[in-house]
Amino acid sequence: MIYFYHILKFFDEHSTSVVAFSTIALAIITAYYAKQTRYLTKNQLRPAFSRSLIGQTQNMEASYIIGLHLKNVGIGAAFNIQVEYSIKGVRNSKQTEMINDMERDAEHDVALIQNGQPLRHDRVANRAIEVTLNYEGISGKYKTKFHFNENKVYPLNLTRPLVFFRIN
Numbered sequence: 001m002i003y004f005y006h007i008l009k010f011f012d013e014h015s016t017s018v019v020a021f022s023t024i025a026l027a028i029i030t031a032y033y034a035k036q037t038r039y040l041t042k043n044q045l046r047p048a049f050s051r052s053l054i055g056q057t058q059n060m061e062a063s064y065i066i067g068l069h070l071k072n073v074g075i076g077a078a079f080n081i082q083v084e085y086s087i088k089g090v091r092n093s094k095q096t097e098m099i100n101d102m103e104r105d106a107e108h109d110v111a112l113i114q115n116g117q118p119l120r121h122d123r124v125a126n127r128a129i130e131v132t133l134n135y136e137g138i139s140g141k142y143k144t145k146f147h148f149n150e151n152k153v154y155p156l157n158l159t160r161p162l163v164f165f166r167i168n
């Protein structure tokens with residue numbers, strides 16, 4: 001059986017080794033927690049986007065113009081946002097839009113253009129729209145991809161006006 005006296009005797013005989021081992025273990029634990037803290041802080045400041053397709057029409061029977069609505073729901077601001085979008089299966093449909101910056105809770109509408117004209121939904125087409133966001137935040141550069149089905153534009157969103165502009 002091991003008594004408290006034996007433990008004290010062991011530490012007394014091996015005190016330098018115990019101190020060295022304890023110092024190394026403490027350094028490793030500190031480095032691990034410093035790395036985790038940096039990782040959490042970096043991701044906490046990352047911008048994040050809520051996105052949806054929106055439409056505009058004067059008449060519910062007519063075709064309507066489709067746009068992309070972005071909102072920065074992250075804690076950090078986003079800078080130099082490059083919005084690339086294309087219609088899956090349609091050649092030369094890739095377009096690019098630049099947004100300078102978006103603060104937290106800021107919103108921006110991107111008019112979707114195809115062949116120089118606003119993209120229209122005629123309630124028959126079933127196109128897949130692929131969108132890629134390349135942007136910078138305080139904590140680094142990011143890339144996000146997402147897909148939309150054109151038929152997922154709900155009539156509830158049709159009252160929002162779109163501002164159309166194109167940056168080459």
